[in-house]
């Protein structure tokens with residue numbers, strides 16, 4: 085897509101994500117944009133009514149880019165606020181995992197990230213709708229969601245916080261769960277410890293959990309991880325092209341319904357949603373514009 089001149093930027097910053105200090109990044113962006121005569125508005129998230137706040141800021145002014153410094157939860161929030169606006173989003177990954185950004189080879193340093201923002205390519209990516217929620221990256225039922233719930237309730241943030249919750253969560257969780265899935269005109273039952281709804285290939289650790297995933301193909305994958313077999317988990321950390329069917333099964337589709345026998349923990353893009361019994365999933369094809377590095 086052709087670049088248009090950039091005159092005004094909104095910078096959405098999550099001050100707490102990933103336990104990362106964003107002041108240096110903020111100062112850098114302020115200075116650089118000033119030098120290039122680009123107007124800048126900064127919005128710091130508060131964790132309460134950010135989507136509606138960002139929506140109203142974007143409605144009141146003509147922004148050419150929205151920069152986002154945060155993790156997957158912040159990116160998901162911004163993309164929801166930007167729905168139907170055609171304003172491209174630019175990622176400055178600053179969360180505990182940054183799973184969505186990992187799928188797009190976003191550079192690591194701020195200078196190169198700004199270069200992507202100003203001179204990169206714009207692509208269109210799909211957004212998944214799950215009941216009344218949206219997901220840009222990865223949602224799941226089961227043990228991972230339980231882990232995120234326990235992490236949210238704990239005091240230690242960042243990667244270490246997740247690690248600390250892993251063993252107690254695995255010991256207490258009621259997995260595997262039984263899911264009834266209707267999709268592609270079929271209905272089937274799956275027993276799984278984690279049932280993922282995935283838009284991309286890579287999980288926050290860099291593990292390729294969805295080899296079939298393409299964020300702009302108008303489809304999502306439903307992946308059932310049957311049990312938490314350590315060897316298979318380690319294998320997903322390599323760049324595999326297929327999933328071992330003994331460990332995980334995957335279905336690619338444009339819409340689906342999932343029913344659980346009893347409520348199961350559910351998370352979207354790292355945000356714990358609650359225990360759900362039924363979800364309805366559909367896809368908004370190429371709903372979000374994203375800046376990525378030009379080759």
Ligand SMILES: Nc1ncnc2c1ncn2[C@@H]1O[C@H](COP(=O)(O)OP(=O)(O)OP(=O)(O)O)[C@@H](O)[C@H]1O
Nearest residue numbers: 098101102129130131154155156157158179180354
């Ligand atoms: N000022 C704030 N104070 C507390 N929570 C906030 C604030 N701003 C945003 N949040 C919360 O941060 C979460 C999003 O964090 P995000 O996923 O971007 O980063 P993360 O590093 O992955 O998060 P975490 O550190 O919680 O794992 C949302 O739940 C949002 O409500």
